[in-house]
């Protein structure tokens with residue numbers, strides 16, 4: 001291999017996750033696959049292929065560059081929605097390719113309408129309303145002005161959806177805030193209905209909301225982390241635990257495995273320091289294996305003297321500091337390790353497993369962050 005490590009993505013795991021999610025939301029609800037952040041590190045092109053083969057026909061991107069990658073890799077004419085950034089210069093591309101997008105401020109709405117007129121093409125918009133997340137979205141006080149503009153420009157816009165996003169549906173500590181958001185969203189919905197502004201669909205739920213607040217499911221759910229096989233939080237898992245079938249206590253399966261191999265071996269004497277500085281001193285004569293992945297590959301420096309990997313099915317510790325391109329691991333207690341032997345950084349090897357969560361806990365990075373930090377240039381391969 002040309003690269004020092006590679007990532008495997010398991011298609012069968014995706015199918016299982018989707019089956020579980022489909023069960024949660026029922027047959028009628030559309031599932032949008034959220035592929036921002038390079039599809040949470042999995043690679044947008046890979047995930048479009050896998051998701052489409054599992055029946056997904058709607059993708060949510062954050063920005064135009066991501067939407068473009070979905071467009072180029074889709075073979076099923078799936079719908080694409082942009083939830084975040086669109087630069088004015090890329091708006092013509094968005095309109096011409098029938099990509100729907102969030103509108104959360106008057107300036108953007110105006111630009112979208114002007115562009116739609118110029119191109120003689122309807123802007124497919126989702127109106128995002130502010131319900132308490134305080135990131136983007138129209139304020140309650142702006143609804144009259146908004147409704148007026150929407151009505152006046154009916155020929156140029158198609159009202160695809162009315163949407164919002166919850167501020168922490170993965171933790172019960174945000175319960176009151178999320179409940180208030182749901183109420184406020186419903187007030188918006190009712191108000192627009194009463195004033196003759198009709199949206200094709202209503203959508204508010206991310207993974208955590210889908211799994212913990214069934215009221216938020218509506219016509220479509222925007223599923224990110226759960227489709228990749230992770231609970232949004234330990235709490236979401238505990239909340240769902242009682243309803244899970246006995247024989248399948250964890251229906252969400254990790255898609256990713258990250259693997260490398262032993263680059264070289266070295267003997268060190270008791271009292272020697274390993275790597276930069278003095279953070280690790282050998283307390284006995286040791287054998288060290290060098291693994292060619294480091295912080296430039298997303299293996300955080302915080303894992304210095306803390307991280308663990310699998311070799312020959314055994315859990316072995318990182319010793320010394322994580323460097324830019326390599327780590328040293330202690331293999332003194334494993335017999336017959338050779339150069340070229342497989343090293344598992346995330347995933348299963350024989351009877352042991354290193355999950356993203358256990359990896360993440362030692363650095364306080366959550367699943368989301370760790371996944372999206374896996375560099376785009378590590379080769380990904382899809383396995384059955």
Ligand SMILES: *Cc1c(COP(=O)(O)O)cnc(C)c1O
Nearest residue numbers: 034083165206207222223224225
């Ligand atoms: C990221 C995101 C989602 C998906 O969130 P998950 O927790 O990964 O399911 C849904 N909606 C919006 C607006 C998002 O930004």
